[in-house]
Amino acid sequence: MDTHKYQAILIARRSELQHRLERIETDLDRPGNPDDDDRAIERNNDEVLEELGGAGQKELEAIEAALDRVVAGTFGACAQCGQPIADERLQAVPHAALCSDCLKDR
Numbered sequence: 001m002d003t004h005k006y007q008a009i010l011i012a013r014r015s016e017l018q019h020r021l022e023r024i025e026t027d028l029d030r031p032g033n034p035d036d037d038d039r040a041i042e043r044n045n046d047e048v049l050e051e052l053g054g055a056g057q058k059e060l061e062a063i064e065a066a067l068d069r070v071v072a073g074t075f076g077a078c079a080q081c082g083q084p085i086a087d088e089r090l091q092a093v094p095h096a097a098l099c100s101d102c103l104k105d106r
Helices: 003-029 036-072 087-092 100-105
Strands: none
Touching (some): 003 036
């Protein structure tokens, strides 16, 4: 398995997510609109941004864990059963910690 390839993919995705999370944070920190109708729309938008930020943060944590596994030499091995994670799964979800079988069992 070419762990360097996956490491590069993970680092690029981490950078992309960090940039996106910074933009979300900036949008959430901007002052609110004084108009009541606009403020209601902004609150709805803020909820969506917070949800996206939360999902991005979870993915960022999973990416950091995957990069730790690269360094530890355990990347590509299922964290539950120890069997290799299929290359197809890693191509779809490079930060995957579980093989497809163990993921189904959860």
